[in-house]
Amino acid sequence: MSGVDYARYERWYPSAWRERYGTEFVSLLEATYAGERVPMKASLSIVRAGTLERARELGIVGKSVSDDRAVTGSALAVLMAWTVFVVVGLVFAKYVEHWQWFTAVNERTLPSVAYDVVAVGAILGAVIAGVAALLVLPALLGRIRSYGWRVVAAPLRRTLLVGVCAAAFTAGIVTWANTIHRAGPAPLWPNRVVLLAWFIVVVAAIFIGTASAGTVVRRVELETRTIRRLGSLALAMNVVLVVIFVGVVTFWAATAANAPWFFSSEILRASSAVLHPASTSSPSAFTVVGSTGHDMPIVLVVIGTAMLGSLLVALYAGTRIASRLRRVG
């Protein structure tokens, strides 16, 4: 016995693919690597191919995928991008709260408008996501009535599990962050490691949730009319995501230009001192106004990168929807 479990590599692929090619694929791995570990390059190739196969199954990529599946899958990709925006948007809102305290009155107009645009975009996005859920709900309930809960039990369980893990991690981080504020200055690297771990957990939860939603939608068999409406909503969501992204970048740029000290660690600690008067050891909020600050704080860089990445996914999916929407049905 080699001890190397080659079968675990086929788990990167969707179940329909595994059923058709799984056994011979594992046989190929056994013959090629003969008990040795699969090299890193080949492992990454399997991860890439399996992920692509899953995306193809959802309808997100592939020219040969039917128009119905392409529009539904691409709408799910836009929904996934929206979910990323919600998560990082909440972090953004928390990070920049009280920004007005540190910006001169005559320089508040642009960031204020940008902040309001982001808030309105968030509300519009939530409405669009809600309408999309309501569109799918009757078909989903009908399916459950006909075939029972087993139709959705497994993906629902997966989504709940990762959702609860991500929520628990988030709650833990928030509690921990408040403790740090009260404890005063702390070394940066543990914060960054924990933040990175949180980010990975949340992104994994969003991916698994989207894949599960895709599984459910595929089993539900939506009407042509519903698919068209979902496609149109996804296109509207694309516009909202662009508006939110532009709002965030404008806010960041305006604040970096007019009140760079807002992004300095001193000011954030000072802000914390104002919020938590018990920690009076922190400097007054206003003693650091006029200092240089760092206009590329790591949190905003992560937020901006996550938003840009998901926006690109949404725009790709939107293009796919726009090119196929008329051919649905």
Place this chain on the structure above:
Amino acid sequence: MTKADLAGLRRPNDPPLLILTSLAGGSKHGYALSKDIEAFAGIVLSPGALYGAITRLEERGLIEALEGDARRRPYRLTREGSDALAGALRELRRVTDVATSRLAVAGVLA
């Protein structure tokens, strides 16, 4: 031969083209394909790339699976696969013919 027919068959190192070329010599299962391609083209296809290409080629009807044992299923070219390979080779030959004649004029090739 349309552009869609030639998808994945344009460059000599495209996995679908290598697989069709290998199967032109007779039916083979995944491991035999991999070894044959390595022998005639010097290219080691990763398992992900090999089975990604096999999946697409079978989906397009260019290859088909034969009855095999449970763990190794051989594949063979279909009629459409042979036509696609012939079309791809004509495209490649056009380029190589031009390159060959120009290098001959320049005296690089005899």
